[in-house]
Amino acid sequence: MRATVRIVLRKDYTKQDGKQQLALRYVAHRKSTHIGLGISILPRHWDKNASMVRAGEPLSFRYNKYIKEIEQRAVKLVLDNHNNPLPIPKFRELLFEKTESHTDFYDFITQELEFLQTDRRKGTIDNYKKLINTMKLWKPTLLFSEITLDFIQSFHKHEIESGNKQSTVYKKHANFKFLIGVAMKKELITKNPYDNFEIKKKIKAENNDVLTEEEIETLYKVYESNVYTKGKQTVLRNFLFACYSGLSYAEYDIVTYADLKYYMVDGHKCLLLCNERYKNNIPYRIPIVSDKVKALLGSGKDFQKIFTVLTNQPTNRYLKDIMNEQGINKQVTFHRARHSFRTIAAQKGIQENIAERIMGHAEGNDIKDIYTHLQDEDIIREMLTKWVA
Known part of the structure; x- marks a missing residue:
């Protein structure tokens, strides 16, 4: 056809x-x-x-x-x-393929980003641009032939010596690896130097990686008391919902009230937030089973977005201020909410494949679910019986 x-x-x-x-x-x-x-x-x-x-x-x-x-x-x-x-x-x-010839990696990727922005979030594109600008300060020009393992190792050393945290440096590596992959698709680079360089996805924190249930409860009471106004209250609402649901920051600007489905499970009226992750197009199913979490959703018409979203920098700045003001001595960013959700879910005995499905991880969306008959009601029931916040 x-x-x-x-x-x-x-x-x-x-x-x-x-x-x-x-x-x-x-x-x-x-x-x-x-x-x-x-x-x-x-x-x-x-x-x-x-x-x-x-x-x-x-x-x-x-x-x-x-x-x-x-x-x-x-x-x-x-x-x-x-x-x-x-x-x-x-x-x-x-x-979106370009036919022009390129010798400088920066020039090539700058043009490619024009096309990538058609189906990637502005924040993601901004991170790529920020990375390129950072690299230009260190190395003003970069030929394709210079992108080798030695170059990757030198870049890593430079970033560490510049005072950046390891977690930040490895995020830059992940972004650079993706951009190299773009060049490889156009056959401008034949071998990916990251084949021999490990990008560490998890950098162990010293008791500051996740929040406890008690700390989340403290923050919820602060939110209910309306201590904060405007930006801080908005960020706190979004952060709390992520702690209870595992919703990724990238999804907050996408989800609408039309993404909510209503279910009656074991006599309880529950909601399920259903969509696909912007990052990897993998579906997620987030049960909302308690009145406390439902209150964070608010209400609106189907076409309306559920959340108001601030950009990454003010979001994390407000979170830092909130933690300091509430006496929570942890280095918290918005992404820590997902870490907190996953950790608490494990502590409560939530089945691993269900937790992965909720978070939109590939592991929880494997074809094996078809054969184990994992249904929406099963996901809701798991949260309803083990974690009603």
Whole structure:
């Protein structure tokens, strides 16, 4: 069956200002995907029949120029592979492929980030850009041929000597490894130097990695008392929900009230927050079984976002202030909420595969779940019987 492409306005994701995302829908081998174009407009500014942004949108000319370019590339890929449609990953790769030659890694990756931002969060792209700017200060130019194991080790040494924490340095390595992978897909780098360099994912903290249930309860009482206003109260609400649910920071700007499902389990009215992680497209199922956690959700219309999200820097700054003010002597970042959830879940005896499913880890979403009949009700019941906060 021949593949098809079409520019569409996605109605399943609506921002607070009412704008919706434009995407390229690609259908092949009876599977479809939506590839974001990085463009959000009001529904009234979209001409569905002409596949164009109407003149009422101030950036309509620029948007339409980009849409036309993407659509022409997509149609060409479909026609070039008429008898054997491209699989979705290959189509996506070729759609954003550049043909220009490159010698400097920084120049190459800067151009690639323009395309990566169409289907990756702004915060993630900002982290990549920040990394490149940091590396430029240390090494202003970087040829592809210079990206070797010796270079990786020298970069590691430089970052440590600059006073960065090991956990921070290894996060930079993880980002750099991803960017090298982008270059490898274009065959600009033949061997990944990280094959011989271990990126340590967990750096043991000295009693400051996770919060206890008692500390989380203390923070909840502070939240209920409305001691804080505006930014701090918003951050505290988000952080507490992550402690009780394991929801990743990257998902907070995505989830809407439409992602909540209602269930009656053993006579209890429960909620299940269902979506896919932005990072890896792996589904998660988060049971909300206590009135305390339900209160953190609030209420709203289906299209409305559940949470208000601050950027990473002020979020962690507010968390540091809150911990100091409440006498919690731990170096807490927002991600520690997920660590806290996972640790407490283990202490309470939550089944490992269910905890992994809740958090959206690959381990808990294996095909084995199909054969063990792991259902939404099972996930809810596990939390209901072992952890009602």
